[in-house]
Amino acid sequence: MPESGSAAPPLRIIAGPTGAGKSALAMALAARHGARIISADSRQIYRGFDIGTAKPTAAERAAVPHAGLDVADPTERWNAARWALEANVWLAEDAALRRPSIIAGGTGLWLQALVRPLADEPPMDPVRRAATQDFLKGMPTDALRTMVERLDPARAQLGRAQLLRAAEVALVSGERLSDWHAKGSTKPMRAARWLIVDPGTHLGERLDRRREQMLTDGWLDEVRALGETVPAEAPAWNACGYREIREVVQSTRPLADALEAVRISTRQYAKRQRTWFRNQLDDIGPVTRLDPTAPNALDVAERWFSEDSP
16 A cells, blocks of 8 residues: 555456456455455345345355445435445545455446546436436336437436436436536546456357356345335346346246346346447546456456556
């Protein structure tokens, strides 16, 4: 760690599309260097939503310390600013212990908010805001995306949670969220070094294997148990695949049909993530791109980790 008064070292961020292999690399590096992994996954924050979010297992969490997991009730709504605020607390904890931090996850807007703080959002009337949220929450994602294409086109290719936020801000405040964020923050940018993990054409096969493993691990039973206590409108259900599997549990959709829908939505999500990480990192830190299936993948990751190490 730097001495008092010196500049903090760049943040180490491992990112990339879902299912790419980020967690395995982060685990390997953290185990080697005594680091803690800070999760930047917008669905792994929710307690109880474990299998379908590919949350680290109890054994993995016992082997390597993690932060950012199981920090929210399923009914809570988190945004990029809220996560960045908490992530700064976790980073400060690690700094006080002189312990390295590895930030790992695929929620690009959250990562961006950490290194390039967002401007405060426009003021919104709480009554209108609540009514708008009630109106939007039952809207199918395709219809919601069409609405955002009109209201805030720059955010129309994001996931459901971000679409809801973009529509809410535009409808209630009359301003586009993308325009507001473009104004920037008075807070300084933080230095970061990025390791973008992407297996290329092999990603689809990895996602298919992971989906099958989730079923083997008891995803149906997990969703059945969650359905007994978690309200149907809870934000946690927006995690990729959970609504489809809930329909299977409720006997309103055949398993094969649901799995095909999950396959399509997961690949679409991965495509959006790839686009984001390809287009948004030019001015927020050096980028190393890595195919985790390459024979020298761990060596490349090790060199990336060790740059600027004290």
